[in-house]
Amino acid sequence: MAIENALERFPRDVKTKAGLTVRLQPLTKTDHAAFHEFFSAMQPKELMYLKHRVTDPEVLRKWCENIDLGHNCPLLAWHDGKVVGVCTLHQALGGWKRHIGRLSAHVRPDFRNQGIARLLTGEVVEIARQCGLERLLAEFLGEQEQAMKVCALQGFEELYRLDDFVKDMQAISHNYVVMGLHLITDEEYAGMG
Numbered sequence: 001m002a003i004e005n006a007l008e009r010f011p012r013d014v015k016t017k018a019g020l021t022v023r024l025q026p027l028t029k030t031d032h033a034a035f036h037e038f039f040s041a042m043q044p045k046e047l048m049y050l051k052h053r054v055t056d057p058e059v060l061r062k063w064c065e066n067i068d069l070g071h072n073c074p075l076l077a078w079h080d081g082k083v084v085g086v087c088t089l090h091q092a093l094g095g096w097k098r099h100i101g102r103l104s105a106h107v108r109p110d111f112r113n114q115g116i117a118r119l120l121t122g123e124v125v126e127i128a129r130q131c132g133l134e135r136l137l138a139e140f141l142g143e144q145e146q147a148m149k150v151c152a153l154q155g156f157e158e159l160y161r162l163d164d165f166v167k168d169m170q171a172i173s174h175n176y177v178v179m180g181l182h183l184i185t186d187e188e189y190a191g192m193g
Ligand SMILES: CC(C)(COP(=O)(O)OP(=O)(O)OC[C@H]1O[C@@H](n2cnc3c(N)ncnc32)[C@H](O)[C@@H]1OP(=O)(O)O)[C@@H](O)C(=O)NCCC(=O)NCCS
Pocket: 046, 103, 104, 105, 106, 107, 108, 111, 112, 113, 114, 115, 116, 117, 118, 119, 138, 139, 140, 144, 146, 147, 148, 149, 150, 153
């Protein structure tokens, strides 16, 4: 299924486990200021795996001008006019990793522990499944235990852990952890009857 079809169920208002209502919607052209404000609320270390300098408003403006949801699909959670969380599905769209997606999630510090990441990751796993991806990966610093827990709740398992493998902005080494989820595609479900 094309990503556009997988996204047909959005925008949608959903309640988190803690009872907070959020609107789920893929990134749109007009979201750059709100998205910049969201990333500005994060600690730099928490943005380490993002490949762009998301604290620069110009970077976010360009992102929003050139949205390619088939390649990078950020699903945003909105509350009270603010972006409070994002979970992005990254796809390679060709090559030997074309069946493997990557997921990353971030929640505004003042909106954590209310079930936003759990909700967003569940939705993105479903989008990945509908796109026909077979596997999902997620990368972490060794100390991002909370984020690993969020992925474990979706069925992700640790694939490998490399000690002192990555470095943060202060050149301090951290363990690198990769978790993976084997998705069952629609075709496989059909064959199970
Ligand atoms: C990791 C992160 C996305 C979690 O967001 P969140 O919205 O607070 O997470 P949720 O409220 O959905 O919590 C989901 C689960 O995580 C675990 N969890 C959440 N907060 C926790 C805490 N403070 N301590 C222990 N476990 C916790 C729980 O198992 C929880 O499920 P439960 O409430 O049913 O027990 C958020 O802390 C974040 O943005 N961190 C910085 C960025 C990052 O590390 N991203 C990961 C890179 S992929």
